[in-house]
Amino acid sequence: MFDGFTERRIATSGAEVHALVGGQGPALLMLHGFPQSHAMWHRVAPALAERFTLVLPDLRGYGLSAKPPGDPAHETYSKRANALDQVEVMAALGYERFLLAGHDRGARVAHRLVLDHPDRVERVAFLDIAPTLEVFARIDQRMATAYYHWFFLIQPGGLPEHLIGLDPEFYLRRVLGSIGSTADVFGEEAFANYLTAFRDPATVHAMCEDYRAAASIDQVHDRADRAAGRVVTCPSLVLWGRNSAVGRLYDDPLGIWRPYAPGIQGQEMPAGHFIPEEAPEETARALMEFFG
Secondary structure, three states: OOOOOOEEEEEEEOOEEEEEEEEEOOOEEEOOOOOHHHHOOOOOOHHHOOOEEEEEEEEOOOOOOOOOOOOOOOOOHHHHHHHHHHHHHHHHHHOOEEEEEEOHHHHHHHHHHHHHHHEEEEEEEEOOOOHHHHHOOOOOHHHHHHHHHHHHHOOOHHHHHHHHHHOOHHHHHHOOOOOOOHHHHHHHHHHHHHHHHOHHHHHHHHHHHHHHOOOOOHHHHHHHHHHHOOOOOOOEEEEEEOOOOOHHHHHOOHHHHHOOOOEEEEEEEEOOOOOHHHHHHHHHHHHHHHOO
């Protein structure tokens, strides 16, 4: 899926991160989401690699990256810890400043990264999310139904890990086909990549810890930023799917984002949640226009 890319494994202060690096031009770090890996970028990478040096990591706990055990406070899988991983990955590759794009959980890591390390990022793109605090604050029956996994995956005592482990492929297909996209939009090789990781109990535990962090420590960090008046100051973009929960259930995604990123621009995409795989040409075009 990634001809011409080089595989790297980089030790950070908290994990070992697997990444692919390829292309030429300014550095563009691209962060995947749940329940995927770097493979989610395979349909947009060829076009983007003509203009940018792409860095496509697996977030800690996902794909081929290390899967450290969780902790009671869920700090190990906080967006702050993940963001630091990525800053250290880029520094190890020789990039002190870079462009940044993230989808789903990767977009939440990207949001934390530009707040914690604003001097590192020139421009940032968020794909199909509303800020975490807003998601929890705006929950109603429709949103809770669409995002039921936010509340399933945070259950304690290994409950979601056990239930998912009984039939990982069933659950993976259900998630991929239930957020405004259909399961048949995913390429066979990419799906096989997701499934291989998903069959690893350590990956499933890490994914649950990611969501547990969002329901706890991440909100502590986000509220501290809001109280201090910290916002995204670099040029920012949000893309949302017409058929995703963001597109269907929020009347004004840009308006939701503006208190967090006052200068943000954005547009609706002809897709569900998994925009880069469902609308790759449109996604690549929007990112190239934004990043220059």
